[in-house]
Every structure is written in structure tokens, then in C-alpha cells.
Amino acid sequence: NDEAFTILNKFVQNQQEEGEDPMTSQIFAKTFRYVKKLNQYPDKPAITAAKQVLSSDTSIAAFEAASINNLGIETADEALTLIPTLSAKFPGEEGEQALQDLLDSLKSHQTGGM
Helix, strand or coil: CHHHHHHHHHHHHHHHHCCCCHHHCHHHHHHHHHHHHHCCCCCHHHHHHHHHHHHHCCCCCHHHHHHHHHHCCCCHHHHHHHCCCHHHHCCHHHHHHHHHHHHHHHHCCCCCCC
8 A cells, every 4th residue: 555655656756747637537646645545664774674573573474474464563562463374483481572663663664653
């Protein structure tokens, strides 16, 4: 969602610079509002930083990383409940704490930060 917002926002800016209004299309306007609402990162460097945080733990699969970002997960318990495959990768209290540390690191790059 965050990357989609970045791309669509750039498109809107380019269209506006050319004197056009892309919001005249209802489908585009609805799509843009949707991805803007779900956008968690303020800019492209923050998105890149979040990707680096998630890729720093090589045990996290791409679909798990995408799920963590797209679902807006805030706690380790929430992550383990919504993404059951993480349970094997972050077992016990120590694993849960490591996952929480990862989520806290992600939060520092999100809109509003910690």
C-alpha cells in the first residue's frame, strides 16, 4: 500500500504540473484515497528503511514481511496470531521479544513514529 501510494502520488503531482486533474476519474480518485488512508510511511526513504528492517531478519519470508506492513501490526502477539508461520521463527518469550523489537524498529519509520 505504501509503495502504491508513493507511485500514485507522484502521478498526481505530474498530472497537476501539466494542468490536468487525475481526480476526475472516480475509480482513480477512490483508489488514491484508499492507498492514502492505508499509507503508513511518510516518504520513500522511510519505506526503504522499513524494507531494510524486515530484510535484516532473513528468516522472514516476503509474504510475511508484506503482511506485517500491510496489516499495520503493532504487537508481537498480534503478528503471531495473524501470521501463524511466524510462530516457528520466533518461538517462546525470547522469540516474541525479538519480534516485538523488530516491530518497534518498524514503527520508528512510520508516520508519527514512536
